[in-house]
Amino acid sequence: MCLGIPGKIIEVYEQNGLKMGRVDFGGVVRETCLAYVPDAQIGDYTIVHVGFALNLIDEDEARKTLELFNEIGLLAEELGEEPDESAP
Amino acid sequence: MKYITEYRDARRVREVLDEIHRITTRPWRLMEVCGGQTHSIIRHGIDQLLPEQITMIHGPGCPVCVTPQEMIDRAIAIASLPGTILVSFGDMLRVPGSRGDLFQVKARGGDVRVVYSPLECLAIAGQNPDKEVVFFGVGFETTAPANAMAVHQARLRGIANFSMLVSHVRVPPALDALLGAPEVDVQGFLLAGHVCAVMGFWEYHSLVAQYRVPMVVTGFEPLDIAQGILMAVRQLEEGRAAVENAYARAVVEAGNRPAMELINAVFEECDRNWRGIGLIPRSGWQLRAEYAAYDAVRRFPVGHIQTEESPLCHAGEVLMGILKPNECPAFGKECTPRKPLGAPMVSAEGACAAYYNFGRFERASGAAS
Numbered sequence: 238m239c240l241g242i243p244g245k246i247i248e249v250y251e252q253n254g255l256k257m258g259r260v261d262f263g264g265v266v267r268e269t270c271l272a273y274v275p276d277a278q279i280g281d282y283t284i285v286h287v288g289f290a291l292n293l294i295d296e297d298e299a300r301k302t303l304e305l306f307n308e309i310g311l312l313a314e315e316l317g318e319e320p321d322e323s324a325p
Numbered sequence: 326m327k328y329i330t331e332y333r334d335a336r337r338v339r340e341v342l343d344e345i346h347r348i349t350t351r352p353w354r355l356m357e358v359c360g361g362q363t364h365s366i367i368r369h370g371i372d373q374l375l376p377e378q379i380t381m382i383h384g385p386g387c388p389v390c391v392t393p394q395e396m397i398d399r400a401i402a403i404a405s406l407p408g409t410i411l412v413s414f415g416d417m418l419r420v421p422g423s424r425g426d427l428f429q430v431k432a433r434g435g436d437v438r439v440v441y442s443p444l445e446c447l448a449i450a451g452q453n454p455d456k457e458v459v460f461f462g463v464g465f466e467t468t469a470p471a472n473a474m475a476v477h478q479a480r481l482r483g484i485a486n487f488s489m490l491v492s493h494v495r496v497p498p499a500l501d502a503l504l505g506a507p508e509v510d511v512q513g514f515l516l517a518g519h520v521c522a523v524m525g526f527w528e529y530h531s532l533v534a535q536y537r538v539p540m541v542v543t544g545f546e547p548l549d550i551a552q553g554i555l556m557a558v559r560q561l562e563e564g565r566a567a568v569e570n571a572y573a574r575a576v577v578e579a580g581n582r583p584a585m586e587l588i589n590a591v592f593e594e595c596d597r598n599w600r601g602i603g604l605i606p607r608s609g610w611q612l613r614a615e616y617a618a619y620d621a622v623r624r625f626p627v628g629h630i631q632t633e634e635s636p637l638c639h640a641g642e643v644l645m646g647i648l649k650p651n652e653c654p655a656f657g658k659e660c661t662p663r664k665p666l667g668a669p670m671v672s673a674e675g676a677c678a679a680y681y682n683f684g685r686f687e688r689a690s691g692a693a694s
Contacts, residue, residue, distance in 0.1 A: 241361070241467070241519050242545075243328040243575075253482065255474075263326040270444060273470055273584040282328055284522060284575055287414065287464075288442020289471040291522045291584065292575055294328055299574035306337045306548065 241284045243294055244269075246277055260285055328574070332546030341551040342374050345558055352378040353561050354510055355554060356503070356646055358496060359517030360387035360674025361545050367679040369547045371554075379558065382511055382646035383679075385499055385602060388464040389416045389672035390644060393598040394632040396492040397422040400461045402627035403490065404430045404437050409625075410453060412446045413461040414468075415439040416672045421665060423633040443468075443475035450479070450487040459621045462489040466520045469493055469610060470584040473591040476612065476619050490621040491611055494597055496520050497528045498608035504536045508647055513557040515543040515550070518572040523588075525580025529568045537566040544572040591616055600668060601641030640667035643676055650680040657686055 244260035249271065251257065256271040260283060267285065271277045274290045282294040331337075357363060363383045366372050372381040385391050401422050404411035411427065418427040418437065431437040436456070440446060443460055450458040462472040472489065479487045496517060503509045516526060521542045529540050539560035543553030553571040560566060570576055588610070597609025612620045637655040642648040650656055650669065660666040662678050669675035679685075 243326075245327070253478070255478070263329075267441070270442070270471070270474065272474060273581055273587075275583065284519060286467045286519060287471045288444060289474065291467070291470065291519060292581060295574045299328060302552070302571075302574060303331060303337075306341060306552070 241286045241291065243282045243284050246271070246279055246281045246283060246290075249277065249279055258290075260290070329546065332544070332548040334548065338547045338551050341548065341555055342371075345379070345551070345555050346376050348555075348562050349376040349378055349558055350562060352380070353512050353558060354380045354382055355513045355515060355557055356382040356384040356511040357515040357517075357543070357550075358384040358386040358500065359515070359520070360390070360672065360676075361519070362386065362515060362517065362543065362550060363676050364674055364679050365545050365547065365550055367683045367685065369550075370683075371547060371550055375554065379554070381554075383643070383650075383676040384503065384511075384514075384646050385599060385644040386465075386496075386517060387669060387672050387674040387676070388468070388494065389420055390640065390668040390675050391494055391599045391602070392417070392420070392463045392492050392668070393600045394422060394634060395598065395630050396463070396490065397426075398424075398630045398632055399622070399627060400490055401425065401427060401430055402630070403459055403621060403625045404435045405433075406457075406625060406627075408455070409457045409459055410436040410438060410449060411459050411461065412438045412440055412443075412449060414463070416674075417461055417463060419665065419671045420668045421635070421671075423631070443471045444478065446475055446487060447478055447482065447484055450484050454486060456486065457624070458487045459625070460487070460489045462491045462493065465494055465496060465517070466523045466588075467517075469588045469592065470523055470581070473587045476591050476616055477587060479619060480616065488619045488621040488624045489612070491592075492597075493592065493610035494599065495594075495608055495610065497532065498605050499599065499602075500529075500532055500540075502602070502605045502608070503645065504532065504538065506645065509645055511538070511646060513539040513561055514541070515553045515557065516540050516568075518542060518544040518549070518575060521572070521576045521580070523581050523584050525578050525585075526568050526570065526576065527578055527580070533566050533568050539566050540568050542568070542570040542572050542576050544575060599644070601644045635666040638667035640669050640677075643667075643669055650677040651685050651687065653677070657681060
């Protein structure tokens with residue numbers, strides 16, 4: 238019940254007074270309660286547990302984390318280890 | 326898939342692992358407290374790619390595994406009552422109670438159903454006005470927003486034939502209990518990313534200050550886990566202890582405010598028994614008095630529950646990180662996913678099931694270089 242993966246919000250609507258939506262997990266679409274992510278918009282990515290969106294994925298932070306990994310790669314290069322290819 | 330593929334990039338994972346190898350000079354034992362992370366670590370063999378000095382210990386992070394047997398037995402007793410529909414997350418159906426499991430109740434003709442979201446229970450209650458619909462509300466902080474909303478909506482909409490058997494657990498008091506247990510030998514923690522997505526990580530600073538152990542908020546993809554381990558090892562090697570966030574794209578310090586508000590409106594802290602571990606003070610959530618009408622324990626007095634555990638099962642030591650699953654004498658012999666003795670062999674998030682399903686039958690620590 239805790240294997241939450243990010244999905245993309247593809248539809249937003251209201252049902253019984255609750256903000257709801259449809260979220261696409263790489264082709265599998267699930268109805269999801271969006272009550273806890275009031276700012277959610279179509280196109281946002283979210284992590285969903287047992288039918289509830291818990292957050293919105295922060296694109297800037299996601300990019301920063303990947304840049305950090307790239308720096309580690311550059312560091313390894315500086316230390317004389319062979320890089321496989323240039324960082325994207 | 327966006328936010329998945331790039332965090333499974335083998336070259337990037339290799340680079341982070343190389344960095345861990347480069348900075349590690351001493352033996353360290355790190356614990357993850359999340360069944361999803363345990364599953365990911367074993368599935369991707371991350372523990373086997375770490376330096377020999379680093380041991381990953383799998384803590385009590387599987388919600389199915391730590392649900393006390395008394396609650397399983399109570400769910401079975403309620404499900405066996407005529408006129409009730411017991412609704413649960415799928416993982417719970419095969420967890421052994423003292424005498425059988427929920428699947429056996431279903432096989433005997435009981436109405437036991439599985440849902441993806443607790444909100445589905447309200448529709449089931451509406452469709453079955455002459456039945457009592459009981460949801461088995463288990464889980465950590467990750468399922469609490471959903472369970473709180475189901476109870477709250479039932480009250481708002483006046484759905485009287487719905488109730489919840491609540492067996493919620495919280496991570497921070499469990500870490501406190503583990504850190505205070507002399508037999509638990511752990512120097513750093515990976516914090517469960519999605520628990521922190523709900524609750525934030527402000528609660529952990531006092532634990533770090535008290536016990537001087539690094540805690541790193543960590544995600545679930547191989548790159549996230551490698552990064553969490555790297556940040557924990559770096560703190561240990563530098564003699565620091567702080568709460569750090571390796572999962573900033575999904576977690577902020579303050580957590581999800583609307584979710585925490587509803588959780589606090591519906592639930593209050595309580596002492597809770599953890600299966601295999603025992604009573605941990607203030608480690609659970611129960612329904613507040615305002616929601617007592619929706620408490621299945623009050624609505625269905627099923628009498629005294631006398632629990633009985635398999636004497637062969639060492640789940641408690643596995644959950645505390647004292648035994649690796651494959652160090653249990655019953656592992657893969659008397660106990661398999663098809664015929665589990667204890668809950669950790671049942672759930673996909675259980676450490677025993679992860680070891681079994683990914684072929685970890687060797688008793689060696691699994692460290693490879």
